[in-house]
Amino acid sequence: MLVPVAVSAVNYLLGDRRGNWQTADRSSAGLLPAASERQGALIRVFAARTVRWRGIFAVHTWIVVKERGADRYTRYDYTAWGEPIRIDGFLADARWFGAVPDTVVRVDGRDAELLIPKIRSVVESYRFRAYGDYSPWPGPNSNTFIQAILDAVPELNAVLPPTAIGKDYPYHGEWFGLTPSRTGVFANLGGYLGLTVGWIEGIEFNLFGGVLGLDIRRPALKLPAVGRIGLPLS
Secondary structure (H helix, E strand, O other), X not given: OHHHHHXXXXXXXXXXXXXXXXXXXXOEOOOOOOHHHOOOOEEEEEEEEOOHHHHXXXXXXXXXXXXXXOOOOEEEEEOOOOOOEEEOOOOOOXXXXXXXXXXXXXXEHHHHHHHHHHHHHHHHHOOOOOOOOOOOOOOOOHXXXXXXXXXXOHHHOOOOOXXXXXXXXXXXXXXXXXXXXXXXXEEEEOOOEEEEEEOXXXXXXXXXXXXXXXXOOOOEEEEOOOEEEEOOOO
């Protein structure tokens, strides 16, 4: 597991993400059209490398929704500053402090219309919403927040990337059980150690938040720090 971390560290050192995060680019990455130009409902989950050296290991994830006929997107983030649940704090498809996001979940049309109320319900009832609840490791963090939504809306058939550290934090406190998709089983020791085996989730071994595994449904290797090598998630 150390080799992928070393590779990611070299990419970071040779890249351009070491600048001042306060002045980093947070403009639109051009992944979404103007909301007024799109009549249908939409759901997107985006993931982008997090700020500074932490980006060696992890991504930040967020979710964007738009109801049918709405003229604006709604973006939900979970952040370390201020009130943790942040609504429309950034452009829907903005670069995350310079990092261009990848699309993890893509749902449109009638399917999105049916699922958006469920997503909003999870946001409104999320447990860790008080000041000070955010914890970068092992969680709850931004990836714990998005994973809680995916758990509650299994119709999305979605899995966060292996670099989404915090996704395995036990939001419901369960040490073992069925996976969110109900296609497999998991065992989890506080987000520090775990094993997941399922058709949707694939095979994932979690060691201190880093994930090593195999996606069978969309063939790919899952590597800590590096991420997926194979077919994309969406």
